[in-house]
Amino acid sequence: MSDASAPAALADAHVLIVGGGASGMTCALFLARAGVASTVFDQNRSILKRAELHNYPGVAPVRGPDWLAATRAQVEGFGRSTFVDGRVAKVSAAAGRFTVEADRGTVEGDHLVIAAGQVPTPFLEGLGLETVAPVQPYVQTNVVVDRWGRASLPGVYACGVVAGFPSQAVVCAGSGANVAVGIVTALGGEFWVDHDELAKGE
Numbered sequence: 698m699s700d701a702s703a704p705a706a707l708a709d710a711h712v713l714i715v716g717g718g719a720s721g722m723t724c725a726l727f728l729a730r731a732g733v734a735s736t737v738f739d740q741n742r743s744i745l746k747r748a749e750l751h752n753y754p755g756v757a758p759v760r761g762p763d764w765l766a767a768t769r770a771q772v773e774g775f776g777r778s779t780f781v782d783g784r785v786a787k788v789s790a791a792a793g794r795f796t797v798e799a800d801r802g803t804v805e806g807d808h809l810v811i812a813a814g815q816v817p818t819p820f821l822e823g824l825g826l827e828t829v830a831p832v833q834p835y836v837q838t839n840v841v842v843d844r845w846g847r848a849s850l851p852g853v854y855a856c857g858v859v860a861g862f863p864s865q866a867v868v869c870a871g872s873g874a875n876v877a878v879g880i881v882t883a884l885g886g887e888f889w890v891d892h893d894e895l896a897k898g899e
């Protein structure tokens with residue numbers, strides 16, 4: 698969907714994504730494809746930086762850092778996402794809006810996506826989200842989410858290992874895409890899919 702044809706609710710929305718690893722980056726990509734703006738906050742500590750992926754379907758073995766760089770370039774190519782490098786210290790909610798306070802600036806938005814991976818999440822403390830004890834090794838927080846990645850506070854979503862998904866890049870990336878589909882569907886008022894068709898004759 699191009700910006701020109703996007704319903705105003707999509708064009709006006711601003712999604713704050715905490716975490717720019719497998720899940721957060723993919724969420725930003727799918728949002729950008731729908732014309733939805735996002736700000737991705739990331740302190741460059743994705744565990745993908747230590748991975749070499751031999752099980753990402755349809756893709757030749759790829760180094761995690763290369764996947765991150767290529768995906769970020771892909772996201773940036775759609776011109777709807779801003780990247781704020783550095784640590785998020787605090788997230789707050791008031792009157793249906795969210796504020797993310799990071800080392801390099803404070804940004805407001807109307808949706809919040811938690812894609813912080815397996816590290817501790819002290820920045821979430823003020824939100825009072827429902828969480829459960831993680832069953833996966835190394836994972837510090839599990840935000841309770843529904844089938845669309847919606848957390849217990851309206852407007853808040855989570856994806857990737859912080860939302861309880863298995864620590865596999867394709868699963869976490871898919872969970873970020875799923876959150877984006879849910880947000881775009883809710884904003885646009887009809888079920889949204891991001892499908893491109895082969896040119897005629899191919």
Ligand SMILES: Cc1cc2nc3c(=O)[nH]c(=O)nc-3n(C[C@H](O)[C@H](O)[C@H](O)COP(=O)(O)OP(=O)(O)OC[C@H]3O[C@@H](n4cnc5c(N)ncnc54)[C@H](O)[C@@H]3O)c2cc1C
Pocket residue numbers: 715716717718719720721738739740741742743744745746747748749750751752761783784785786812813814815816820856857858859863864865866867869870
């Ligand atoms: C050594 C190793 C090898 C692996 N090999 C494979 C493999 O072969 N195949 C496979 O499928 N998976 C593999 N994985 C797992 C894969 O990397 C993870 O499943 C995936 O990266 C999880 O995605 P995520 O988005 O949940 O978390 P991450 O990719 O870790 O992203 C979380 C992001 O949140 C950011 N963040 C967190 N807190 C803050 C904060 N306060 N402020 C700002 N930013 C913040 C971090 O900087 C990070 O970039 C491997 C992992 C490791 C460690």
